[in-house]
Amino acid sequence: MSIDISRVPSPCYVLEEDKLVGNLKLLKRVQEQSGCKIILALKGYSMWSTFDLIKQYLPGCTASSLYELKLSDEKFGGENHIYSAAFRDDEFDEICSMAGHLVFNSVNQWQRFGAKAVAAGVSCGIRVNPGIAEVETDLYNPCFSGSRLGVRPEHLHGADLAGIEGMHAHALCENLADSSVTLIDAFEARFADYIPALKWVNFGGGHLITHKDYDADKLIRRIREFKAKWDVEVYLEPGGAIGWRTGPLIASVLDIVPTDGLPVAILDISATAHMPDVLEMPYRPAVTGSGGANEKPHTYRLGGTSCLAGDVIGDYSFDEPLQAGTRLVFEDMIHYTMVKTTMFNGVRHPDIGIWHSNDSFELVRRFTYEDFRDRLS
Secondary structure: OOOOHHHOOOOEEEEEHHHHHHHHHHHHHHHHHHOOEEOEEOOOOOOHHHHHHHOOOOOEEEEOOHHHHHHHHHHHOOEEEEEOOOOOHHHHHHHHHHOOEEEEOOHHHHHHHHHHHHHOOOEEEEEEOOOOOOOOOHHHOOOOOOOOOOEOHHHOOOOOOOOOOEEEOOOOOOEOHHHHHHHHHHHHHHHOOOHHHOOEEEOOOOEOOOOOOOOHHHHHHHHHHHHHHHOOEEEEOOOHHHHOOOOOEEEEEEEEEOOOOOOEEEEOOOHHHHOOHHHHOOOOOOEOOOEOOOOOOEEEEEEOOOOOOOOEEEEEEEOOOOOOOOEEEEOOOOOOOHHHOOOHHHOOOOEEEEEOOOOOEEEEEOOOHHHHHOOOO
16 A cells, blocks of 8 residues: 555645554564563654554554653553653652652662652653664764763662662664663663662663564574573563654645756745754654665755755655656655654645545644744743
8 A cells, every 4th residue: 555645635644554554563472572662762752643543553652752642541541651860849749649650860869759659559661771882873872971860880880779670781772672671781780789679671772673674583582591591571662663654745846946056846835843863963854755966867956945044855856857847756754753843934834634544544744823922932
């Protein structure tokens, strides 16, 4: 089944239901065969119109803020986990009223808030930094030198961890199975003295289990070994793996602008507002049917509608000339992309839709001027 883009408005993020179900079925197999629990990291995927489907396969969500936790509690209704680099006094009581598992980023935060969380019946953990280098780009590497995320082994020495029931070790970003195993090995080597006192260990996100080259069986074997040795509950919390390759962003050409270099196709989307990782990482998203510059007969630079001079997606070539109204399909735009969008410049935000398994299209959200206005004051 493929999307009929003529039936989809532009611009629009389109979640392909069949592809989401395929990912979820694989994650369910990993859970069943390894004995672990896989929860949805909302920082990577929070399209709550699909939560009723996702909760048939996954037991809950993990949040990075009060608002994400409220979304998990309100729209998913399963296990509620939360971690934050630092919690606020004025939010902590509300967090404790919803969270089942809560992870502190430092010994200081545990000492400050831990007693209150334990008294509220929350299972508390602490994030640790296993000190591995599996992510090349520092922007996405939780373990780069000087990282603020997680406690290094030397900083745990002498700390009073009585009441801590779990440890959380997040060190990956879109990594394959060898890196998942490296993380588990490193955690076991560096924090073995603490594991006997724990009820659970969370190996975080970044395990790109649904990638075609990910060896899920290798992960399953390693988790089974870890659980057999230590008798603890094991959690994984990928976000990207849930939404991986589950749908595109449909866009249209508005104009072709001649320059002293390549002609620029102005699209009805914006890199800075709608695909921020294109500029932050940076990376070049795939466009269906396109090639690299000069690979095909007609080469263009694709640009957005915002006033940012660098709102440029990249250089692409096509078999036929682009013109106003030409539709383009930016592949794999569901995970991380949608959660990071902004309304910068008041540029129209793409719609959100679902292409269902029965070959029907459902428009689930259209953004309006009021959405833009109400973010401001």
